[in-house]
Amino acid sequence: MEKSLHEIRVFENFEEVTSSKGHVVVRTKVVEKSLNYYGFAHGGYLFTLCDQISGLVALSTGVDAVTLQSNINYLKAGKLGETLTIEGKCVHDGRATKVVDVTVLNQKEQVIVKASFTMFVTGERKDN
Template sequence: MKQNTNQPAATAATAGQSHADALAKRCIAKLRSKDRVSEGLGITIKSGGPGRIALSMAVTEEMLNAYDTCHGGYIFTLADAAFAYASSTRNNAAVGLNCHIDFMRPAKKGDHLYAHSEVTYVGRTTGTTLVKVVDQNNRQIAELHGRYFNVGQAVLDDEASFGDTSA
């Protein structure tokens, strides 16, 4: 029987991934504990990890515009929250430099929107993120492209791994 000579490397990779996942979850929890906007809009966290997050929000009566569709500002806020969370999951306090959003179709009262955000580039001081917003039927509502800046501070004061840019 042949022995797997790569087992220590595989175990180390799993441990590293496990640490990165745990770090991301702690960063997300810390950000969420201070995120009054998301709390006020009923935005919930569905899943998250290093460089990624999924959030959801129900479209309510108060979010409707004059056309009885969800005001684009609420959709943008959901996408922007996902952009912010995903950008800071590696214990790097990140702020948006710029972003743009394209709206594909309207959302209506009662729809559940899901923002799936993923960091697509990690540099020393900046990075980029893609956020796709879909409804409960997986129809694309909007897409946000954002660039963020790492402000040089950790999200978690007690974590020594700030600056880890592994993807």
């Protein structure tokens, strides 16, 4: 059986809940384009959410940064229509690296993903 690749959507309905130095929380809804072939939130979709939040957390500390290393654990399936809350916290605020822990919860406050990102600092944030 031949399957074709399909586009995965991540940021169609993104809402910032809170943002402070070293802490960012956003909310989004799992949409049809966020699903894998089995009808659950695609792992790449969930990873991308976590990666983007890690970048926002680094920005909130006043620096530009890129992902150096990451680790992710998928604990529960995300389902179509679920509202996901993605929370990132800076647990190491170094000069050269930031370590960000990310948790993704569904609307029942069940943890579906736990991740950790090491962000490499590329420079101080310059506001445009």
